[in-house]
Amino acid sequence: MDILRFATAGSVDDGKSTLIGRLLFDSKAIFEDQLEAVERTSRDRGTEYTDLSLLTDGLRAEREQGITIDVAYRYFATPKRKFIIADTPGHIQYTRNMVTGASTADLAIVLIDARKGVLEQSRRHAFLTTLLRVPHLVLAVNKMDLVDYSEDRFNEIREEFTAFASKLSAPDLTFIPISALHGDNVVSRSESMPWYEGTSLMHHLENVHIASDRNLVDVRFPVQYVIRPQKATDPAFHDYRGYAGQIAGGVLKPGDEVMHLPSGLTTRISSIDTFDGPVDEAFPPMSVTIRLADDIDVSRGDMICRPNNQPEAAQELEAMICWMGDGAKLMPRSKLLIKHTTRTARALVRDLHYRLDVNTLHRDESAESLSLNEIGRVSLRITQPLFVDDYSRNRMTGGFILVDEATNSTVGAGMIVDARS
Amino acid sequence: MLQRDYTTSQLDVLEAEAIHIMREVAAEFERPCLLFSGGKDSIVMLRIAEKAFWPAPIPFPLMHVDTGHNFPEVIEFRDRRVAELGARLVVASVQSSIDAGRVVEETGRRASRNRLQTTTLLDAIEEQQFDAVFGGARRDEEKARAKERIFSFRDDFGQWDPKNQRPELWNLYNAKIRQGEHIRVFPLSNWTELDIWDYIRREEIEIPSIYFAHTRKVFERDGMLLSDADVVNRADDETVFETTVRYRTVGDMTCTGAVQSAAANVDDIIAEIAVTRITERGATRADDRASEAAMEDRKREGYF
Ligand SMILES: Nc1nc2c(ncn2[C@@H]2O[C@H](COP(=O)(O)OP(=O)(O)OP(=O)(O)O)[C@@H](O)[C@H]2O)c(=O)[nH]1
């Protein structure tokens, strides 16, 4: 059984949490005590129906305000797949939490309230999911019950969104009309919308093809940790030196010729070890320990790749930044910590090329800074080379975070666009 | 050419993620420790730690917050496992916190040391200068836990601020803290109860006997079966009877309920969980029933 990670997105009150509650409820992933608690709370507040959004809005403040503030992770499985759901907040103030939830998603469901149509926040979230390269996008037109399950309304929204999406590098895009409150087209096909010929949302989630979304071509092994048992008395491990890490790309086999960066030295993989014994091949997302045939000085932050397929060793980076700092803004000359794979260095913002208007996708080249939740393109100078690929080629070697040294907060997410040395 | 399909099973994905998290902590922090209670989640977490650093030993100590109200079978298991691994175990004792006047023992029928543990835990973290603390909590356990990051920041009072969590993207974890602050790390965040059992079965991991059906003297309180032990304050009208039970979670004897079950082995347990309609904490933990936000409130104070 494989795992599909998906995230909800969309504007405030479009029904994201209700949809997740509905999915969990209709797929019988809700336990009696959870349902009783939700029913009790709904009743106490005088809500006339059971408010399924309470299944994910678990914080006191969220329940008081009736909105989602931070991502909730929920889990369920069908005979076909295990699902990891990130239910994200729609409120603009909490966009960084939406980005947190979407960064690891294989699929995003952008909800739209059928009455309201495509809002600025729907566009922002749709844009963010494509910026984060979430490979599959579902546009769920929700609250169809409030527009008499109108096919015309659905088509209008579909056209409006398609026009916007054509400006994005939108991946695989699917439109589904639903009612999260009543369950139409959520787990089973709706009888109220006979004009809709597609599948239910659940059917789509169970069957969307995700195996090819991983990069199995470019071998990338960021060294995370050096394992030296120093068991002087045990001859088997006396000289053991293994490089532990999680494979970020490609397929590795014992005997393969590999290159170590930054040294540029080549050697062979002598063995790929795990606690359960050596393996004949390793690929993402496996965590393994690699031993090399030659004695090379390898440490955390280094990269193992193939001699004929290397990442860029870059000290100058071009990247799209999603700024998440609520204090300091990002400006030219800002100095930050950058964490990329297993390497942490310091970065200087050399230039802010433009700030993006998520509504129109207009590039404002006169912008002088990025504030909370703004997106722009920057040039960075790094104190030491990072081994990078374009984010579009590999999310693991193309993404990085920025940390403010004064507060230690994570203030930016970066996606490398044009690697050069 | 035969194209191999590089799919990975859910348990392998979860294991690989947890190993990555453990290595990240070992690489980035000076003084991590792993909370080991002898419960199933911490047993799985310990196995992951063994795997992450093999053939080297686990590069950090284990810590147990001992309430003095633990199941004897679990303490026996804990000590045996620690000895097998040759690990260092720090025992932080709630009794010592009481003796030192740091906390005051609750009184009455429902007296429990559950809440007192937080002080003992935070004192021990400060005393030992731990900067990262691994916990076995899973997001599927409880609605406040469902909101927590994998690297969860704690200020110098050990507090969690759920409204102001650090963004956490991809598998890039921010390990930066100041002196006195620490990070709680949850490598099993994305595991469900069923994943834990599937993993225990697959890896043939030993667990304490109380997880399997056994006969026990119990009494009923609030629809839960509590063990009739010295440390549990039982009223006269709470009558004791003997029945066949097992435990779904392992906590304090005073607030952990048993479930009626004939599940004698891991296969039986998995079959039982697959059809159960009640969450593990709902079925067995009095501490979560106090109020709607009981877990969130305890977590804010620094609880596990
Ligand atoms: N009539 C109708 N109401 C709905 C539907 N889906 C959601 N709602 C209602 O819309 C309101 C907002 O729903 P939520 O699920 O909390 O919205 P959300 O998108 O999660 O909001 P944030 O997370 O705060 O951005 C609630 O009152 C829901 O009951 C639907 O399909 N039909």
Ligand SMILES: [Mg+2]
């Ligand atoms: Mg919501």
